[in-house]
Amino acid sequence: MRLLDEEHISDIAVGAAILGSGGGSDPYIGLLMAREAIRQFGPVELVALDELDDDDLVVPAAGMGAPTVIVEKLPAGDDLIRAFHALGKYSGRAPRATMSIESGGMNSIRPIYLAARLSLPVVDCDGMGRAFPEIQMTVLTANGINASPFAMSDERGNIVLIEAVSNKWVEVFARACVMQMGAVGSIALYAATVRQLKAAAIQGTITLAEAIGVTARNARREKANPVDAIREAVGGFLVFRGKVTDVDRRITAGFAKGSASMAGSGDFAGKRLELEFQNEHLVVRVDGEYAATTPDLIAVLDSETGEPITTEALRYGMRVAVIAFPCAPQWREPAALDLVHPRYFGYDVDYVPVEERLGA
């Protein structure tokens, strides 16, 4: 156990936004919320699964919806507490701790905010090791953990509880309802025992996010190249450097879908990059050749500062570097890979690990 203070959270937010693969929402909003909560309620305990009892119940908390809209409608935080309490009440068991369901700028921080307000520990693990757009897209699903009971609340105070026959059906009903909430809601889901999580969750992801954030901060302080430092920290590959020439973004069925084009510079002069996303970056092509695909991670960084740029922040004219790096090994098991395969998202391409595509 160690205590997370405001500085830790800043580093986690930056690192998680890189792990978020363009999704998980803009980190700064979550950061402001969590800092305020820690100022008011004190530091938050970060614990490993090993520090809890095997029968303890852990309830992840997150935001759901189109990130584009989440940026426009600052969450008050009460809806997250409401969803968390609704799930606890419904399941009839008091949660012992909370955790992130995904790594992402905002969805790594929201559980810390909740933990501060409710004086609960946050577990150093999550269900994706990155961010993905749909509820069932977790390694927890692949390991038989139910997303149900699922609780969602909005800023008005509405609560929807879902007990579905599969995690995909949770996604169907939750998506229909979050659209009615104006494309943004707070959720609690995948309640699981520590024993279940030890077998299924991706562990150490908060610590990993923090380490990436510290790397980026140090590189900036030392006037080193933050992009290279981050790429090394995540064991990744430089896919591209260049300028954003086009962004096509639309909100469809509660998601922010779209694509971006970039023109290369430096070593990449004359090359062209195409990036496609659905809340998160899904595939990237250079001159028409796939460079990386889901479930491997694709991050867009400011080419000077190394700051991660989420899909909703991407703008024409930005000078960026694109890096790609291997997903958590759990995603490469067949049952997990099926959930997030490029073909699931409509791309007619095999999954080839990024280190095989780019490591030659």
Add this chain to the structure above:
Amino acid sequence: MRLLDEEHISDIAVGAAILGSGGGSDPYIGLLMAREAIRQFGPVELVALDELDDDDLVVPAAGMGAPTVIVEKLPAGDDLIRAFHALGKYSGRAPRATMSIESGGMNSIRPIYLAARLSLPVVDCDGMGRAFPEIQMTVLTANGINASPFAMSDERGNIVLIEAVSNKWVEVFARACVMQMGAVGSIALYAATVRQLKAAAIQGTITLAEAIGVTARNARREKANPVDAIREAVGGFLVFRGKVTDVDRRITAGFAKGSASMAGSGDFAGKRLELEFQNEHLVVRVDGEYAATTPDLIAVLDSETGEPITTEALRYGMRVAVIAFPCAPQWREPAALDLVHPRYFGYDVDYVPVEERLGA
């Protein structure tokens, strides 16, 4: 208290379909379900509110969705039991009885089916005294009774629970989810104490439906004119006799919306009728003049047999009589009328009681 057997239920189904104002679904499906349940589990107790304790909890049960689809997908009944149990579990109180939320061919019978299977009494009252398309359209809403907690289930076994800040918000989330269920789901809602229902519900509606059904049956047996007998039994007015010349029906946002045209015959020769519906008949015009509007009841009857024809059964060429009759007086109170006013449905016409429009 009296016991409802198979014959009573047949009469109730016919009468309730007339009260259903074209909605509440085709009576025959519900009838088959309820008969089967009574054969298997025995007759059902019909009780008045006065026969229960003021603190007893009553939980209405119903179907929701587009009637057109409900006809195509025969409900198994398990989803109704599942929704009812989910609401009981969530509210933490055992329901003492069930009731109809609306009068309609199927939604008057579903609670009887559920009562047979669970050995509970059915209360002789409902929340509309007719059928209406949206969740919040009850006199219970106008009397401050919450539709939340609301439970919905489908044939697959999915359960959605809604705790919303208003009954209109229940409708919003429930409609979004029922569309994902394929436009048909079973629901439990408006859990209320007997004390609340004594002040708010429309009482005696099962008995009224049965009396109308008996009238229709007797008239057919005596070779009398069933349309006239029914019109007299409900204190109504003959709006039209004629032939259906056009039906325009579409499923929009989980509703069966549409309109029908008829060409007059007999006393109505040369006249033209227009009927508009959204699951239920909402307004009827003869030669462009409004003859009756929501919340007054509009029923389309087979001109020979007097059998009620629901909106989804209406077909080109049918020879029909259209009658209209006064709604329950509770609907004419301002708070209730606002919920179901013609203007709510988009018709630019004042509400004038049908006896003033046609009673001259």
